[in-house]
Amino acid sequence: MRKGLLIVISGPSGTGKGTVCDVVRKKNPDIAYSVSATTRAARPGEQDGVNYYFHTKEEFVSMINNGELLEWANVYGNYYGTPLKKIEEKRAQGIDIILEIDTQGAMNVKEKCPDGLFIFLVPPSLDELKNRLCGRGTEDDESLKRRLGSAIAEIEIGRQYRYVVVNKTVDIAADEITNIIQAERHRTDLNIEILDKLKNRKEIL
Numbered sequence: 117m118r119k120g121l122l123i124v125i126s127g128p129s130g131t132g133k134g135t136v137c138d139v140v141r142k143k144n145p146d147i148a149y150s151v152s153a154t155t156r157a158a159r160p161g162e163q164d165g166v167n168y169y170f171h172t173k174e175e176f177v178s179m180i181n182n183g184e185l186l187e188w189a190n191v192y193g194n195y196y197g198t199p200l201k202k203i204e205e206k207r208a209q210g211i212d213i214i215l216e217i218d219t220q221g222a223m224n225v226k227e228k229c230p231d232g233l234f235i236f237l238v239p240p241s242l243d244e245l246k247n248r249l250c251g252r253g254t255e256d257d258e259s260l261k262r263r264l265g266s267a268i269a270e271i272e273i274g275r276q277y278r279y280v281v282v283n284k285t286v287d288i289a290a291d292e293i294t295n296i297i298q299a300e301r302h303r304t305d306l307n308i309e310i311l312d313k314l315k316n317r318k319e320i321l
Contacts, residue, residue: 118306120207122229123147123214123297126222127237127274128267130249132283136237137216139290144297148206150215153179156194169199187217187224198225212297219273226276233300235293236277240284242267 125140127133141147153169155176164170171179176195179185188197198215206213217225225232239245245267249260274280279296283289300306 117210120210121212121300122232124222124225124232124234126217126219128270129263130245131237131239133216133237135286136289139286140293143294148211148213150198150213152196153199154196186228187221219270234277235279236274237281237283240282
């Protein structure tokens with residue numbers, strides 16, 4: 117059985133990663149979604165194990181020390197991370213799993229899982245990215261400048277990904293990512309068992 121793909125999608129803030137990933141999952145219901153662990157409090161309507169795995173800080177630190185996280189970060193006093201066991205279990209079952217994450221986390225994942233499928237999502241232009249960030253209505257001038265500066269730095273990191281997808285529209289980007297996933301599923305090195313099984317049918321000779 118083919119080992120499941122670890123599909124890592126990231127890109128600069130404002131690129132539309134979350135929206136594109138949601139559409140990719142709808143187009144590919146057989147792909148599992150990596151649920152992150154966090155120490156922040158659950159928001160109204162959020163469910164443990166569905167939106168996040170909610171932990172105390174003590175529990176989270178224990179997970180770090182025991183090597184139970186694929187990657188983790190401290191964001192404004194709260195911990196966020198990716199449980200390694202859940203991903204390994206699904207991949208061992210031949211289930212592909214998608215992980216939406218920032219570039220720093222993606223590079224940490226790449227160190228531990230170099231066989232991952234790394235896809236970098238970018239906006240059509242920096243002008244378009246600026247328009248999208250302004251459209252949120254949550255950025256002041258200083259915050260906007262900081263986010264655009266970070267985006268330029270992250271774009272350089274994009275050179276370390278296997279694929280780059282331009283988010284011209286959500287549906288087009290989701291279709292292109294789906295095509296990449298389909299192609300990866302048919303890679304020769306992931307399907308050697310098929311060739312071996314056919315080759316070993318010597319009884320028909």
